[in-house]
Amino acid sequence: MTLDLHMHRRFDTRVLLAAGRGPALLLLLAATACNGDSDGATVDTDGGSTGASSEIGSSGNDDTTGGSDESTSEDTEDPTGAIDPDLDPGRVTLHRLNRSEYNNTVRDLFYGLDIAPADDFPPDPRALGFDNIAEVLTLSPVQFELYERAADNLLTAALHDPGNAAVRDQLIFCDADADQACASSVIRAFADRAWRRSVDDAELELLVAQVGTATAAGGTAEDGVELAFKHALLSVHFLFRVELDEDPTSDEPHLLGDFELASRLSYFLWSSMPDDELFELARAGELQNANAIEAQTSRMLADPKADAFVDNFAGQWLSLRGVRALTKDATLFPEFTPALSAAMATESELFFRTFLEEERPFVELLTADETFVNDELADFYGLPSPGGDAFERVSVAGTTRKGLLTQAGVLSILSPENKTNPTVRGAWVLSQMLCSPPSAPPNDVPELDESPESGTVREQLDAHRENPACAGCHLAMDPIGLAFENYDAIGRYRTEDRGEPIDASGEWIDGTSFDDALELVDLLAANPDAFSACVTKQMLTYALGREFENPDDDGHIDNAAETFSEANQQLPVLVSAITQSGAFRTRRGESE
């Protein structure tokens, strides 16, 4: 289905442009003006006052934006959209492409070439729950040598494998051996896409110089083009997402360059390079306004490449990524086959996807009474078979399931191979759903007493909490985790554990009591603002690849979360609020 973000809200236009906003505004204007390749960044100060009376995130009057994806003259009057000038945009450190970004980028750069060189790279460092945090995406020599091998392999496959002739023809679209100008234009076309911007003449000259090197060494001009491609692929401009500040020592925020914005959008939603449409908008200077960004966000979410957003954002935030590779103790769980764990992962991915594709409040992630099953998973859940390997959407109303937290994939990945661990489940709910992770445990935690006389897991944890050093955090984690004791280490429903009936009841942090996980889930959903702020924080962290912890960051979170809440928690609205925010669209240098 088509997404129409305009249905839900329009972003506030007042913020940046109202008079008297001080030096930040002035510098933004100055930086915008000096951004030579950007017509769209021209700021019309009159445009700002039109929205001055509306609140940030107010749903306003949809009609005033035209409710359309088409660019209108109003776009250029509204270049800065929901940018809040009072908030520091923070700093996004130079971002090295991670494995997923590298693979997707070369897939798109080489016109669909089916090769994933980054699968051989070392695993990406993960921080704050994601593997795209620029600060920790380090580079050491071995990694660079693997980049060189990857470039060689890519170019051999793209240019010398007869099976990829179509790819080759798109890359080398004229006869470089016969025509000198051809080599240069082929190299420019490749470098513009590889570096995700227009290369300047001096840069092009350096690239084209490889043709001379290759021919001097006895090669053809086309060998030289290949060498220039290799140069482009090993360049800092390819391996990193380079964003520049006019003054790298200044703390004053400024709008991103047009191409930089295109890459922020494409790496957020596709984990890949911009496509032709984004490049063209950037080149024409037509991307730098709220409506264009909103339209592109909507288009990009509907594109199959947005699978990367599900895999990388939801896959990491909701811990779904590891589910397919999970193994369990086969003596205890012989039914936990690779096919079943794959079905569990698919279930949760399809479920998450509905929130991108349909107009449904995101809090239903917690409370939905429907899910997706194939025959194998239906059998596992005790639901009627849909009849085959394909997944079907089915109701779970009146069953023991409700929402993501009772789906088998999450319950399995949060359990060791042979038993449940309520503390881990509880800590996960606190950190992933509410963004209030328990503080780190001390380094010498006493083991639970699991001897036969130690009783149920609940009793073991009760004993653990008698240690005052443990009680603080466990009082918050354990009741949540114990609520899920009705689901074993592979997420199968049970009423007994080791012969003892399971007591899943407990008290929520505010003292409200619940009987089981289904009631706990309702309590979580009853405070949608906390959930929505947490989802927003997680998504901002992923979108920018940086930590969101300081008071200005809280302001960014509050702004986007408010927009999200006012749009009845439609997920595409949150995505769009983020792509239009100052955190996403502006940057600054840093004092030495």
Add this chain to the structure above:
Amino acid sequence: MPRLEPLSRRALLIGGSTMLGLPFLEAMLPTGQAHAHGGGPLRFAGLFTPNGYSMSRFTPDQEGADYDLKEVLVALASVQSEVSVLTGLTAVSNGFGAHAQTTGSAFTGTPVATPNAPSLHNTTSIDQAYAELVAGETPLPSLVLGVAEVANPGDDAGYPDVYHRHISWDGATPMARLDDPTTAFELVFGNAPPGASDADLERRQTLRLSVLDSVLDEANSLNASLGPSDRRKVDEYLTSVRELEMRVAAEDVTTDNACAGIAPGPMANDEERVRAMLDIIALAFACDQTRAATFLMGRSFSSLDYRDLLFGGSGPWHHHQISHQLGSHRDRHDTICRWELTQVAYFIESLRDMDEGGSSVLDNTIVAITSDVSDGHSHDNMPVLLAGGGGGALTPGRHIRYSGGPPTANLWGSVFNALGGNVTSFGEAGNGLLGQL
């Protein structure tokens, strides 16, 4: 002027698909080179096994030489006279979480940043410190190897996972680790296209250097327009490119070198993968391709699943989970530890059995083996083993018990000095040196 060993890019063409085998080594050894201590060059290897040991089944009762081998340490019987057992050392910890931080600090002697800190903190590990000390002497500054990771649940207390994935650090930058033996082998011994002529290889070298030179220029000019954090990233890039450029430039592509290996063939199980990696390190040491190496034999939360290798049909199989259920599964934990030490013994034997002109490679090497925890996730009384002669600086084959719980950092200071360094302490937690190694 640094001396760089020539390495033929063609020599491996003789290789078949058999597994890398050390018997080939003896024919390939470079003829004896004179070093200050009279033997081959000094090397350091740091090995890490995750999740600790049953210390009561690890620690000998007797101190000194001819110590008794308890039921875990018995795996080292064949090399006992080459291995010292060091007990009483304390892991370098910042107080939060059991595994991640003490994996990250295992060879650095520095408490890593606390959980959820926005940036990484660590200092250079002993292997990288030694690599810097002998920079330019060998084609590869260091080898950083491990075993492929398997997804298992568990995040340690909110730490960036680099801390529990990396034992080798250059300041706050974790050194990328290779987990695939074939890739690691090609990195050490080259991957020249089969059938290439001398002229082809020379042209290939010229073209590689041309690209590396250009991208260096590009990055240097970019650096001038960046602020400090971004420059840090570009500096890592520049260091990496320069290192490769130096290495490519130093290759004598047309001279056959007697030292080369046989590329690893298909490997049937994790034990073969682990041994292939240990073979690559041994071979790289013997051929003086590098003098510093680390091997992560799994990380605490992930890596090897011991179902097929050790336990068959009945679980638990995951090392980390087993280490949390020592009450019921201590024997299983010990079985894994014995298997790990069997691989360690295999490595030590390999080094011992290679003669380099009157002394063995092991005589001129220091192999250190440790873990992230000791027993039941404690950080006291860490399991530490030290093997090899270090060119005469070490007297292996003893049980040394330290009192007062000195930090492992102090061991790395002493090891660094045995390798030719000159420090009074190592890492931020170091507060002295250990005697009598």
